[in-house]
Amino acid sequence: MFTPRPVPRFFLPLALFIVALAAFWPGVYGGFLFDDYHNIVTNAFVQIKELSATSLWKASKGYSDNTRQLAMVSFALNAYWAGIHPWAYKVTGLLVHAVNAVLVYWLALRLLAFSSRIQAGHRPMAALALAMVWALHPIQVSSALYVVQRMETLCFTFLFIALLLYLRIRNQQITGEPVNQWLWSGLVLSFVLAALFKESAVLLPLFCLALEATVLGFAGSSGQRRFWRISYGAGSALALLAFVFWAVPHYSSLEPYGGRDFNTVERLLTQGRVLWLYMQQMLLPLPKSIYFYYDDMAVSRGWLQPLTTLPAIVGLVLLFALAVYWRKRFTLAALGILWFFAAHFITSNVIGLEMVFEHRNYFALLGILLLVAELVSRLPVRDGPAIKYVGVAVLVLGVGFLGAVRAATWGNPILLATDMTSKNPNxxxxxxxxxxxxxxxxxxxxxxxxxxxxxxxxxxxxxxxxxxxxxxxxxxxxxxxxxxxxxxxxxxxxxxxxxxxxxxxxxxxxxxxxxxxxxxxxxxxxxxxxxxxxxxxxxxxxxxxxxxxxxxxxxxxxxxxxxxxxxxxxxxxxxxxxxxxxxxxxxxxxxxxxxxxxxxxxxxxxxxxxxxxxxxxxxxxxxxxxxxxxxxxxxxx
Structure with a gap:
């Protein structure tokens, strides 16, 4: 049986980092887009002229409601060193994405260990393939090269770190080792830093709950089991109460949201179709289906307006139910589905955000890839696993090629504009x-x-x-x-x-x-x-x-x-x-x-x-x- 040769421990992450940079590098020569302008280019809080504690403090207040403080500071640092030249901003965003690719590799390496079908010697290459597809996927181009989305990518830098620390803590508990208290401190600090980049940080408990419900299974000593079950049960109950009695009254509206042409019911109905659109883009990333602007997305005005609304919502309910039902048998697949839903818990809910944005799949793509990894590991083959290796290699190369082509398109403003209007003329x-x-x-x-x-x-x-x-x-x-x-x-x-x-x-x-x-x-x-x-x-x-x-x-x-x-x-x-x-x-x-x-x-x-x-x-x-x-x-x- 084929056994991969061992490679130096840090060779694969380093190779991943370099490939992620190289594949998307042509895109750094593009220009600013859409929300970049009022958040960065014409934002006086960000466009600082001197590097001082006072100017950085003011920059931290440059976003609405004084949120996303560290993200605004990072833009201000770019502005100080590079003015309003987009190249420096895009290079910074791409470096963050390449670092995140390495973090995804380490996270995948730990998660694949929970699959008995992936042998220990094969896990590094399997994790590399998963992280490579995640990093080079065409849908990630907008997250890496759309400057303002550094808010999202840096938030997930620290969420990835937090998940790695959480898995380490739980592994020590499960194996009976003394838990290093510095790990807990690092977990809390990572969460706080993530929250200072974007509110997506509040999804961390949902990601951790999905881990417990699938691969971890609330394992540990009897006392630890009881602690985690009670903690997550009480936390879920409190979160549900907060959602019902605060979030829904605060954000929902039967009248159109301010600045939108849809209300809460219409938004929730439409999100059923939007989530299937995201899955289609991730599983079949054809160039014609990924085009950045989705402002012509038809709003669902009723359960059958358009007709695909009801089937889309029923399909999502069934998918979620299957993940819960099979969570102990197909743990990675169930985790992936639950992570996909968790990643969209805020953006596909009652808050009156825009209907569709690709960057909302930055973490959700990892969930879908875990589902694919589970399916690939279970594919029956007659003549040994070599055919799987070839198939996975072709998949990585194909996705990488599509991602690189899209990144190159983003590097030329006239080419990008032509591409977007041709794909979505409406x-x-x-x-x-x-x-x-x-x-x-x-x-x-x-x-x-x-x-x-x-x-x-x-x-x-x-x-x-x-x-x-x-x-x-x-x-x-x-x-x-x-x-x-x-x-x-x-x-x-x-x-x-x-x-x-x-x-x-x-x-x-x-x-x-x-x-x-x-x-x-x-x-x-x-x-x-x-x-x-x-x-x-x-x-x-x-x-x-x-x-x-x-x-x-x-x-x-x-x-x-x-x-x-x-x-x-x-x-x-x-x-x-x-x-x-x-x-x-x-x-x-x-x-x-x-x-x-x-x-x-x-x-x-x-x-x-x-x-x-x-x-x-x-x-x-x-x-x-x-x-x-x-x-x-x-x-x-």
Whole structure:
């Protein structure tokens, strides 16, 4: 019987790390995408100019609700060393992914030991094959190279470490060895660090419970068995109570979520189809089925709308039931299925997130691969296991090839945009990216054919079902920058369409921020129709209460650009009142300083009660000056 030759202990992890880097390396030459812009590129908290404890502390507060602190600090460090050049951000993200591949290898090595069908001598190569497929899978490209998803990948760096420590602790308990208390400390520290990168860290207890329900079986001495069963039973009961009496009332809604066109029931119904889409992408990663933007995903409005909704949900229930039923006989397969469901517990639940994102499968893919490993180990073969080795090698090479091709596509913005629009022509976001890529090629020259291509792409994006206000905003900004030939774009029609959508669309991040994007560009001396802009601001203020800094921006515009001091004072007073309520003294001081610098020292003193020396501060309160191209790239939530 074939027995693999032993290899040095760290040779396989090192080889895995190098291959993971090399396969996706062409993708680091691509650009920023979608949520990268408002989270990183135009986020003043992140774009630090000095390396100090104060600047890093401010950067840690750069995400909504002051969460994901360490992720924001990591972006700030990139910003300090590399500015807004995407290469450095992407290389950092790829290095994190390669490290995670090694952690997955070590985790797989320990999990495969629970299978009696995989001999000890074969486990290192089996673990390497599993980790290689996990690292090189095409669905992982967006996690590794979509900069903002470093939040997810670094969170799972520490979750992988926590799972390794948990398995080590439980192994010592099961074998009767004294448990090293430093392992417990490391486990707790890993969980805390993971939570500071992203909220996905709260899934760790679910991952550990799945381990106990399958491969570990709550093993140990009688006292340990009792402890773990009671602990997980009580923890599950408390978690269920928290979910029912806090999470569901807090997050669910029978009306459409803010900024979405679906409610909680519709979201849960749709997620049944989404989870099967994920599984199909993982098990059959054909290039045409993985295309990053899924904004045209049909929402399930009822159990049979569309018809696949009910069968999808029934299938998921049966799959989960089978995993629970066979958890002691097919332990790895059951663990894989349970981990897949656990990985999607937050993102496929009642919180009003977007329907589909590939990066949500970063850990879930490992679960599906454990299922595949169990199936492969049980395949009957007549002439020995050699055919399995060949088959697994072909699988690794095939998946690696597909992943490398997709990574190379991500390394070229125009190629990526073309790829996304060809695979998903109904995606307004893909059409937007195509327009941005053309605009970049034009270098803002209205005489360039690429400038015309960009305008036509934005017109096409605006006409697609489910389009946001961004295509129209981009056309308005292009018109303000260089204008259009008379026969290319009817800018008056664009403005009317934009205002109509602003009144009718749900107030998504894209919709509500579009007004302030236009205002910011007007403050930066962009040629934008003031009458239309005031109409847009009136609509957004009527539809949604605005924070302090938005009123300050409006006041600056009314006073400095339009000379409407009475209207400006009203917005200044509202901004200052809100700032005082929220403890935002910095904004009040900046208002006073800017008014004084602009020749209104008396008004500054009357409004703020502060006497400020004139300072050369421009009118941007939240974000660094955005170029037109960055504004065109502005993403959503």
């Amino acid at each position: 995606s307004a976001r893909a059409a937007m990216d195509m327009g941005v890529a053309y605009f970049e090629l034009s270098d803002g020259d209205a005489n360039s054919p690429f400038y015309h291509f960009a305008a036509r792409q934005f017109e096409r994006a605006s006409a697609l079902q489910g389009a946001s206000t961004l295509p129209d905003v981009n056309l308005i900004l292009m018109n303000g920058a260089a204008g259009f030939p008379d026969d290319l774009v009817d800018i008056e029609a664009v403005w009317q369409r934009y205002l109509q959508r602003l009144r009718a669309l749900h107030l998504s991040v894209e919709t509500r921020d579009s007004v302030w994007s236009l205002l910011q560009q007007r403050l930066n001396a962009r040629d934008i129709d003031d009458d239309r802009l005031q109409q847009a601001m009136a609509i957004i203020i009527e539809r949604q209460e605005q924070p302090d800094y938005r009123h300050a921006m409006m006041a600056d515009y009314l006073l400095m650009h339009l000379g409407q001091q009475e209207q400006a004072e009203a917005h200044y007073r509202l901004a200052i009142s809100k700032a005082r309520e929220g403890g935002n003294q910095q904004l009040i001081e900046r208002i006073a300083a800017e008014l004084a610098a602009s020749g209104y020292p008396k008004l500054a003193s009357e409004l703020t009660g502060l006497t400020m020396a004139p300072e050369n501060i421009f009118l941007n309160r939240l974000k660094p000056d955005s170029t037109l191209l960055q504004q065109l790239n502005q993403g959503g939530n």
